Amino acid sequence: MYELSTTGFDYTMLLALLSSGVLLAIVVYELLLLTDLEGNDINSIEFCKKYNKFIMPEYIVQAVFTVWFLVTFRFVLFLLNAPVLYYHFQRYQTRTHKNDPTKVYSHTSKMGNHLMLKLVFYMVMFFIYLFVLLFNFFSD
């Protein structure tokens, strides 16, 4: 419960807020790519090239902040982020995090669902960070 006990301006939260904004942008971009793919506006090779570029940055940003929350004893935020970290780790471990142009069409709908879930998650996190930031700022 260290999250809400800090006083003053919380720089961690500010950075977390910005990062979740970046993650949101990435997910929205990926969703746009996916709709392009489904509409046959881009081909699968191009899609994977563009999409795969953003996968590792997304994973890294998410991982860095999750670990940082743990280090700074913000356990609630850490626990909220941990499942996603685990999911990303799993994907990375099984080498399924990158899109394969030869198989991408067989799971576009699954990918769409994943992206929508992620979008919701990052959005929720965004507002939580915002809340924590403002709460701490005005708590004194």
Added chain:
Amino acid sequence: MSKRVYPTDPNNMLVQQQQQQQQQQQQQMQGGGFPPMPMQQQQQQYQHNQPPQVGQVSLAQPTGYSSYGVGQPTPPTTQMISPPPPQQQNNNTTYPPSTNNYTPTAPPPVAATPTAAAAAPTTVSTSKRQYVVDADNSAMLSNAMGNLNVNNSSNHQYPTTTTTTPSNPQPTGYPTSPTTYPVASNPMPPTTQQQQQPYGYPVASNPTMPPTPTPPTTTTVSNPTPTYPVASNPIPPTTQQQQQQPYGYPQQQQQQPVQGYQQAYPQQQQYQQPQQYQQQQQYNNIQPMPNPMQMATQPVSNVPYHQAPTPSHQYTEQVVPTPENLCPKSYMRMSMNAIPHQASTLSKIHIPLGCTIHPFANDEANPIPVISSTIVRCKRCRAYINPFISWMDGGGRWRCNVCDMINDTPQDYFSPIDLTTGKRADINTRPELVRGCAEFLATSEYTIRGPQPPSYFFVIDVCYESIVSGMLNCAIESIKASLDNMPGDSRARIGILTFDDSLHFYNLKSSFGRPKMYVVTEMDNIFVPPYEEFLVNLKESRTIIDSCLDLIKQMERKTQKVESCLGSALKAALQICQGVGGKIVVLQSYIPRGPFGKLPIREFQSVLGTKKETQLLQPQDAGDFYKDLGLACSSHHLSVDLFLFATGYVDVASLQCLPQITGGELFYFPAFIASRDGQTFAANLMHTLTRPTGWESVMRVRTSRGISTNVYHGNYFLKSSDLLSLPTVDADKSFTLQMGISDTITSKYVAIQTALLYTHSCGERRVRVLTVSVPVVHTFPELFKYADIAVVTSLISKMAIDKALASSLSDAREAIANKCVDILTAYKSTLSSGAASSSSVTLSPQTPKLLLPESLKHLPLYVVAMVKNIVFTSKATNPDIRAYFMHRMKVVDLTSCLNFFYPQFYSLLRTAQQTDQTTGEPLPSTSIVPTTLKLSSDQLSRAGIFILVNGFAIYMYVGEACPPQTVFDVFGCDFASLDPMTFQGLSIFDNEQSRYARKVIEMARANYSEYQRIILVKSNDRQLNPEFTSLLIEDRTLEGGSYYEFILQLQQRIQKN
């Protein structure tokens, strides 16, 4: 020789005998040996789910056009072999009007002119029709059609043809009422008979056979005088004919406008294609009598189309799919020949919905016509015009059967509708409107560049092992031998690159006189010498190519290198070929090493049988290089054929990406030794180089609304969501499409259209269009009845391979068995009590509760076979070999796929029973057709010689107790001196036994494009004998229980559910 379609049913002999008995009984019951009524014969053809009696049959027979009987996997060729004499007579008696030419006593019915009659038997096109309708059973038929939800929509157009119209929507092989006729009680609807029934079809009632007054064309030969139904209505006794005559036919007044059209649109004539319709023209010439219809109706000249009495916006009736107008099954075959209308029904019956597409199938019986007229396509969905569209406004507009869009007919494609038939007047000059397979010559808008020349670039590994194993010699000899037969004549191009730890380029410019070789040793950065003569015209540089091949053969003898930089060689090959496209043929002896595409050796012994085994079947991370390379090749219209010859581990799973993405082919020869495998390799390589091939092709499958295409299996790259990019395509590539139902289907038929755009070897750009139309049904029994076991099995195996790669082999095995249980449980639960007895079969008297639909009665057998097959078996298997067969199973055609799971098993010795049935004398060896045996060791004896053919190899089992004389006759030596290691094939000896054995093997080989080498198995061989017995899948083996045990288990599981 067409391919054999099916494995044998283990009980086929019994079944056949039973049926013969039944048939005899039936004949007796009907008195005086009279034949069953034609309708019954008819019926039985539809329902004839006769186990494929392949063994007896298709070896010897070119597979005729089989009835479209759904779920009837094999052409009923048995009947062709032995049509009992009485049947022939039956034919005459039951079809008096049609056969009156043969029986002079019968009075000729109506105006069937003698010449026409004489011409009729020669036509082949009509002979395949099988359905026959008379007034008596029309009611029954219409009931059946009601079940099918097929409307007799033709009535409004033909108000007077009430007796005949019900036959109209009768698709052959599609529903007739299941209860009326016992299943397959008469096994003899021989194809030969069918051919004698050219008149077997009511003319007016059959939309595919328009009695167009003029121009008469090939297909109308059977209706010489355009309008006489009687002559063509075979069944009704003569009295009935007379009754029918007055009202059974369109009136002459209705003919009038047609005459008018012909006056107004004389240009139809110019669309006739003389070569194809010569026969018909001959017929025209010899027809001595004026057409009575033409005499009766004065041509009404100058009647413009718009004033025609056709009501505006009137549709022609929807064309009913029949074997004649559907795309032949060899090209496209559905897993269900009737489709449920909603997704929940489909998921309830558990039968996978899909189709196999084999666009370049070798089907000599059904050649695809090439059409040079305008390509008419739907504006919205871009579907091509096909027989199943419906015409509106008298032909001025047409409604697309794929998306229901109403399109205008282009000016130069317009032809009026013949009111009597509801068909276009020029239908017989438009093969694309007659049959669901056609090939259009594409215009320039279908090309992105000039037609590509057929081009072959060889990338040959010349390492130590290639030379020692004899691969190099073998390869060079077979390349030389095939240079003369390559497709593309003077346009073909050839290039050669050899590599070990360096790359050797050969400049083959014809003016040089001898080849120049460039060696590039810098491997980190591929440098291709800046010359353009690495890929040269075959004809111009023929001599220099020959000398180059000789050079390679001599030069490389000294090499001792064991490094093999396949990755670099492929990159160089890509650079050389990327401007042209074509085919890269890679011969590789080692697991790739070198800076690019190095594949680490994966340790597999310890993980076999565990969950981790799956990873060995998937490409490893380092294999991404080959995936990327494959994508690059695919985008440059290059396909890669990969021949692997490694002694050790070569990581087939990673390398197979290359042929898979580029639409190439993979061959794997484990531990290649030229003396043993050389023949196989040479035959396969030569076949690869000389077969007819389509270049830079793309394929797209369009489906009606409500049907979704889910997964494709095969070698392709999906360029966009439904566009398969296939750099080359040929007869050895088939594609399997898994489909689903996304929306409730409201139409009566759904259409599935495959369009393959490719460059022919001669330089023409062509579009091959294959169209299938399938009725939508609402009842469960019909869905089961019209399932097609061949495609269902193939789909299940492909889904299981995916499953094996995604999770594990044991999951895949389980999934296969579960699928079978699910399907049969669904069948049981949807079965109404009354229908159970007539349409279901049981497999064994011990399992009376296990009911199967007639169409899927071999499913359990295939399930057992699949589970024990090398692809899925639990036995520890080299992952290379397993990955190879997994790859192959996704690509090979239906026949090879099924025969790989359930191989054919023959005795190689003549038996005493094989005598002529009439004279009792032994038949000459060449005319005996071998019988397939059940795959069980019951059949095996130590005193015999057997072969087992699975499409990849022929296992020849020689028993130690076999009479020495017989062994000597067949092999020319005694049992002890037979050596499996050096055995090459049967030598030629002049005795009956040897002739017979060689003939059987020759037949077995002729059915497959892949050359099958003979593996000799001696019954006392400790190593090979277990391998052979594990192929006898009906027995209990280490990998699983016997077929019988499985059936018992199945019954238990289904009862539990």
